[in-house]
Amino acid sequence: MAAGSSTFSVIGPDVTIKGDIAASADLHVDGTIEGDIKCASLVQGETSEVHGAVIAETARLAGRVVGSITARELVILRSARIEGDVHYDALTIEQGAEVDGRFAPNAQRGAKQAVSSPARAKGEDETTLQLTN
Template identity: 35%
Template sequence: MFSKTRVTEPGPRTQPTPEPESARSLDTSYDLPPAAAPRARTAPSVLSSDLTVTGNIRTEGDIQVEGTIEGDIRAHQLIVGESATIRGEIVAEEVVVNGRIVGRLRGLKVRLTATARVEGDIIHKTIAIESGAHFEGSVQRQEDPLANGVTPKLAPPPARAANDDAE
């Protein structure tokens, strides 16, 4: 039905004319990637449901977590599976939460699905929270939540004066 070669195609058969040796380019820079080339999308690294990691994870790629992580995660894109539990800070450009997170979450695009359970502050540029998601913490919008890897703590409630307690 399908063929990779032209041998089975009907019609006239013509041989391509070979290019003269002098006309070929001597440029060998095609082997080197351009310095400002966009990153090619690859398959995410998957941490399976039977895996427990204690320690920090850092990558410029994508991660899909189905197991348990006790530590901070920094990635390009993070998908937290329904069976996953992460205890630590998450910093990623895009975060999709289907499972449980205990800790601060910082991302440009954050999405909490209906099965998400988040206990901690969310600092984001854009956020979507589906009906049914469980969230305990505060939400703060920042233009660049990933800047310098440091986010100021959210302001505590104003302290009451000492004589307020006496009344």
């Protein structure tokens, strides 16, 4: 891809994909994905469903996600319904969004993988949540 060029792909509301998606470009999803998504930037429409993990530099979620989410910059809109753990560097959640899972900053996730403490009780995770309106 040439420097400075901007490309994107759209998955329409009438499309269902069963399988993983990897895109070097931006991805706009209005349909249903049954598999993992890895892309530079993800925009999810309100009627969209993703059943799998999402990995993106930036993600703006408005639909349903059943699976873990890892993003550097993450925006969860009020219409979003998330079932899974959320890993982020910067996080914005609109009032009304529903998330059933744990939040953890990406830096904390990396630290936990590098060092495990046997003295720490199971389920005791330190999490930081930044909310903006």
